Amino acid sequence: MKIAVAGTGYVGLVTGVALAHVGHNVTCVDIDEEKIKKMRKGNSPIYEEGLEDLMRKNKERLTYTTDYKKAYSDAEVIFVGVGTPERSDGSANLDYVYAVCDNIIESITKNVVVVIKSTVPIGTNDKVEEYLNSHVKKGIHISVASNPEFLAQGTAVRDTLYASRIVVGCEDDLARSVMEEVYRPFTQDPYNVPYLTMNRRSAEMVKYASNDFLALKISYINEISNFCEEIGADITEVTRGMSYDKRIGDKFLNSGIGYGGSCFPKDTKALHYLSVEKDVELKTVKACIDVNKHQKLHLFKKLKEDYGNKNLKGLNVAILGATFKPGTDDLREAPSIDNVKALLDYEVNVSIYDPVGLDRFEKIFGNSINYYDNIDDCIKDKDVVMIMTEWDTIKNYDIGKFSKLMKNPVIYDGRNCYPLSIVSQYKVEYISMGRKEVHNI
Ligand SMILES: NC(=O)c1ccc[n+]([C@@H]2O[C@H](COP(=O)([O-])OP(=O)(O)OC[C@H]3O[C@@H](n4cnc5c(N)ncnc54)[C@H](O)[C@@H]3O)[C@@H](O)[C@H]2O)c1
Structure with missing residues (x-):
């Protein structure tokens, strides 16, 4: 045809x-x-x-x-x-x-x-x-x-x-x-x-209902993950336990710093907007949007608490991962953007590594940050690393290099890239999502 x-x-x-x-x-x-x-x-x-x-x-x-x-x-x-x-x-x-x-x-x-x-x-x-x-x-x-x-x-x-x-x-x-x-x-x-x-309306609704359901699943697990931090449970153990229930499954259960991209953020807001317009507000969708908004800065909040507002100025932070998820060069609504903006507001010196997203990132942040196409150079002599995207290059990175190359091997991992049992064998500070912190230095 x-x-x-x-x-x-x-x-x-x-x-x-x-x-x-x-x-x-x-x-x-x-x-x-x-x-x-x-x-x-x-x-x-x-x-x-x-x-x-x-x-x-x-x-x-x-x-x-x-x-x-x-x-x-x-x-x-x-x-x-x-x-x-x-x-x-x-x-x-x-x-x-x-x-x-x-x-x-x-x-x-x-x-x-x-x-x-x-x-x-x-x-x-x-x-x-x-x-x-x-x-x-x-x-x-x-x-x-x-x-x-x-x-x-x-x-x-x-x-x-x-x-x-x-x-x-x-x-x-x-x-x-x-x-x-x-x-x-x-x-x-x-x-x-x-x-x-x-019929056409059902087809249109299938799309929103599917995307908003997936976004909700992410926001739900992120909220549970934050609660795990408060009560001493481990989100990876919790989700492993949940996933054996076939009604729940094991997909979209990774806790992290929130969803981004061109779809979930706008599709949740558009469906919520439509429901309010029809005077039948979808309250679960609203909750999902609110949770995600806060989740994007959850890791930054931890950094702020640990260093104190005043001590952030002049800190050298390496961001690993710019795109909203691995496998794409798309930066739309990427949590990295919110975090870099927040860091710059506190006059932090920011460097960033990403395998494919740097050109687009540079269009947003220009020369206010430094760009690296390899992790070694990006983290060299830095005080802190913050992981924003779970690219394979980041997940498979030799953890030993953090202490070899960084000034202080302090890692804030927004995507739980490394198992705690492995990180614990290295001389690092490791703060991740919904899990115990590792303090080995
Ligand atoms: N990106 C996804 O993962 C995804 C998945 C499912 C559904 N969607 C939906 O699909 C739609 C497209 O999303 P996308 O991510 O591919 O968008 P995109 O921004 O990547 O691409 C849109 C393209 O349309 C072009 N364009 C704009 N006006 C045009 C015109 N008058 N004639 C011809 N081309 C024109 C733009 O130049 C651009 O290349 C959106 O509604 C999105 O919600 C996206």
Whole structure:
């Protein structure tokens, strides 16, 4: 099928490439000329394992362009994967979605199915369909399907090809049959992805309910972890004990300094905003948002308590990990940003290491901090290390080097990268999340 995809970010590009991989002809559209130039050379504008390989492998079926008119007028199906960032009041900003709608209205000359992959508040697909059909040329009909995305950054390619499920919300037969044709290859060997159809509002809700549930699970375990610190329990032992219950499972039970990224923060706020607007506030979602806000600075608070406000000035702190999680270069809502800002407010000298996120971090903090692409140089002669992201390079780092290279081997670990039984064998101070502190110097 001829498919156009609007937006070549984490969702749009991975979707487009996956659709090409199963045999469709895909035109990826973006307004960012630099991204398009990069992709035409076979390079991915985002870091996602396996993505460039698939882009190169399927290059005969992939076109990259800023010429939306040609892309949309040729397409049988148009996927919309542009951003829906949060507004200052917490609601979802749909300007990018409607900008694509205007481009579609201007471009198409025949009936088409528009698929909203962006995460949008419940009821948006109905409004988008109404908007498109009331503005498009007479005689043309646009069917809108909701097809929320569940990929996780860092594993986006695998999550798309071998998705946990494909959720499609449709209100008419054309959209239903076209979507079945688009996704048929994914429902067959070797992918065998479950394909679920439902009404559009349910599909929109599946996305928010899933993301907010996962965010809630994180906030819940983080709150329990903080409580473990108060009462002398060990969160890793607690979660191990919990995880044997199949109803709970062992995923999303790692305590840490809170969730970030482009989805959980905004999707919890958008659903909460919608519930307040409908006068049926979702109180669990509100609690999840509040807990996460405080959790992001939980480690910094410990540092402040240990050193005292006055003694932070001039302290040399090395931050290990900038991105909101490993496997991605995305910094949106990353706890590292909140922590670096807080440290700079107290005139701490900050250095940071990250394997892929430094260029983006430098765009935020410029020359107010120092950047290192290796851990050894980053921690050398420092007073304190703070771990923000559980990259393998950090988890597998030789713990003995902290005492060899640092001025004072004091480690605040916001991601519980090292087992206490191992850290205890080294001459370090080690303060982690929901676990006993190690004081070996
Ligand atoms: N990132 C994730 O892990 C993830 C997972 C599931 C769902 N989502 C949802 O998917 C949507 C997209 O997220 P993302 O992280 O891929 O966003 P992103 O910011 O990485 O990418 C959006 C892209 O859209 C482009 N764009 C903006 N306006 C455009 C226009 N008029 N025409 C064509 N392109 C345009 C931008 O230049 C950018 O390249 C959001 O609603 C998000 O909530 C994201």
